[in-house]
Amino acid sequence: MSTLLIVESPAKAKKMREYFPTFKILATLGHIKDLPVDTMGVEPPHHKPQWQTIHGKGKVVKDITDAAKKATIIYVATDLDREGEAIAGHVVNELGNTHKTKISRITFDEISKKALEIAIANKRQINWALVRAQEARRVLDRYVGYLITRELNAKFKSLGINHFFTGGRVQSVVLRLIVERHLAIQAFKPVEHFGVTATLKHAGISFTATWVNGLPPGQLMTDRARAEMIEKRTKALIVDAVNQKPKQISPPVPLTSSAFVQLMATKLKLTTKQSMAAAQKLFEAGLITYHRTDSPNISKDFIEQIRAFARGKQLPLPLQAPFHKAKDSAQQAHECIRVTDINLLVLGPEIDDKIMRDVYSWIWKVTLESQLSAGEDILTTVQFHNEAMDFFKTNATRMKTAGWRNAAEKCIPITSLSTSEDEEEEPPVSLPDLKIGERIACESVKLDVKYTEPPLVYTEKSLVKELDRLGIGRPSTYATIIERIVTLDYVTRHKTLKFTPTPKGIAVIHLLKNYFSFMEYLYTADIEESFDKIASRKADYLPVISHAHDALLQEIEKFRAAAIPDQVKALISQFANDQSASKTPEKTSTKKTATQTTAKPASNKSPTTGTVKVGDKCPECQKGTMVLRTINSGKNQGKEFKGCTSFPTCRFFSWAQGSNA
Incomplete structure (x- = not known):
């Protein structure tokens, strides 16, 4: 046999x-x-x-x-x-x-x-139903990709652009997310608002309290005069109330593919492609479970192995193993991403791939921690008032029981859990023992001038999180989709793993978004649900594909008849200029060098021109974000510039393109 x-x-x-x-x-x-x-x-x-x-x-x-x-x-x-x-x-x-x-x-x-x-x-x-579900995905992707790519290139060719453009059922929607976030950042107008912070010291411990302005949640205090009045009349604060309540700190949920790539982007600064490639190697080596999964489940047998390991290490365990429900759209009752041997704490030198070793250590850490006891913190809230009965408050958290926290570090060398250097943790805040009625003199009171922040630029982590939330794509497709739009030069991925769209990418979205239903976020999630129904034998292949195909043909007819928007023509002109410039390296190099010498602000914070972009972190203070603003008076009235949201603390700014004074 x-x-x-x-x-x-x-x-x-x-x-x-x-x-x-x-x-x-x-x-x-x-x-x-x-x-x-x-x-x-x-x-x-x-x-x-x-x-x-x-x-x-x-x-x-x-x-x-x-x-x-x-x-x-x-x-x-x-x-x-x-x-x-x-x-x-x-x-x-x-x-x-x-x-x-x-x-x-x-x-x-x-x-x-x-x-x-x-x-x-x-x-x-x-399971032929699963096969048909995958065929439905592949066929619909072919229809959309093939037909939309043809129509896109016809439109751009009419503008004299022969560069190859492609569209796709999922890739175009992912691109739309990045483009719309970019446009929202560009259109963002910061709103100035105010607060008051008092610094106090009691029993040798310094702490701060902030003014409670009494406005509904989400409403900003834009009345500077009122905030200044509070600042001036606050000399001391009297303790009104001290409230303490426990807060449970749950252990991490076992890793799904989405959670895994988000963790790797945060801890190791890996792209989705790098994370999944490392996981593939670990799976093939028999070191972890299958890495394309929507499920947070761990088998009962392996839970017992984890609990036995934890008991041997005297780690805290709950009476019953925690249960985590898979989301409704999870495709099958797979296991989560976990190690296959909880006793294999770290990979030895026989694995010469450092990324594999680091990824394994983090998977091991989450595998263990997910089954340990929750920690408990005590959240303390203190309310104060000044002589004029303006209210202030402060919060502090102290750990009561560690639970799962730091348990992994007790088992493996801390160097095995390498992490990105720029990952910051908030330092713990301590409060003295305060009693109701105590009067504490303020060491200082300052007016806080704040500005609303623009939406954050999508990063590898936040993009995958949003795709998962919206039901766009599947764990097995995230890496391919992201790499495709980067390779097509629709977006730029920076070293910080932030994504910004190119003129080419923005033009594609402006052309497609108003004509095709597949560009809608809900459509993508709905069609994924249709694939799920085919897989579970609740829907048939032919009606799903026929309906989607017929709707696509109707939308193509409208797209063909539509005029090309002026904004698309402008973007394509910019794209063509960029393409032309890339073919003259001598001139480009000279220009770039000149730009770089002026990009860093002078010590007197004079205006600069350069490569700083809207949505970038401020190159001066490294805290604020660059936003687009307009000068309201003086000889430069009406000119646009990119300024830091931390103004007036940080006065760095850069002229917007075409606004050099």
Whole structure:
């Protein structure tokens, strides 16, 4: 009796051979079939995809079919998500009815001998509903990508631009998020508002209290005269009330793909692509569970392993293991991303990839902490009044019980949990023992001049968080989508992992957003729900695709007839100029050097020109954000400049393009 095991990657195949040396184990190297590259590959009314063997995969397919002829048992063990099920479906179809009775589908969350034995014991047939759901996604993506790309290029060609533009069902929506955030930042007008802060000292401890202005939450105090009056008449504060209440600090939730890439962006400054690539290697090495998952679940067996480990280390455990509900759109009851051996605290020097080692340490940390006891803090709120009965308050938090906090650091070297250098933590605030009725003289009282902050620029972390919140894309698609819009030069990803759109990207969104339903955030989430219904046999493939295809054709007709907006023409002109400038490196280099010499402000905070952009962190104080403002009086009245939101504390500013005085 001979057994053929088919997996996706050579690394996984190599690991499996260690556990089952008698098995013939082959890898598909990902998908073996796809739609043709030079034609649509699908058409109405039946919308049946015309799958072709991917170029270069002919030998892979032949090796699998040849091995199948010699095997008495065939296990198709491609990944357990929809992509994996689709690959398994293509393998089964390629092998045909001749081998039908020999074939079983098996899936597992982790690469281990036990996991594979359990998978074999629970073998099943291909879930064709999952395959159809993945086909629906691929077909709709082909329709949108193929047709919209053609229409986009026709529009831009009419403007004399022959550069290649592409659109996509998901990529264009992700681009829209970044563009609209950028435009909101550009349009932002800061509002000046005021507060009062008193600095006090009691029993040798200094602390501050802020004026409670009595306005409804969210309403700003814009009355400077009133704030100045409060400042002037506050000489001492009298304690009105001291309230203390416990606050539970829950341990982190086990990692989903979205939470994982957000954590890696924060702690290690990794892109989504880097994070998922490291996780892929760790999974294939049998060190973590499957990394494309919507689920925060941990198996009961592994929870017991974690609890046994924690007891051995005398770490705090709750009476019952915490339960975390998967969100409604989670595709299957997979496990979370966790380590496969809680006793393997860190990876040794045999793993020469530092990113892999660092990523593993953070996954191990969250795996452990997620099952430990919650911590408890005591939140103290003190209310004061001055002689005129203006109210002030201050807050402080102190730790009562640590719970899960710092538990991981007791087990592994702190260097194993490397983190980004610019990650800041708020220092704890201490308060003296205060009693009601005590009068405390103010050491100082100052007027706070504040400005509302613009929306934050999307970062790798916040973009993925928003995609997850809106239901746009899936964990398996985040990295591909983000890398695509960066590669297409639709957005620039900075070293800080912030995203800003290019003129090219902004032009594409201005053209598409008013004509196509797929550009709406709710549409993307709704169509994902339709795919979910196909997967759960609550909807059929053909009606879903037919409806989406027919609506797309109608919208294309309106798009063709529409005139190109002037703002798009201006952006394309800017894009063309940028393209032209990039072809003259000597001039560009000289200009850039001159710009860089004037970009840093002089000590007297004189105006500058340069590369500072709206939404950037202020290069002077490193605290405020650059926003667009207009001079209201004087010889430069009406001119726009980029100023720091920390004004007047920071007086750095830079002339806006075209406004140099």
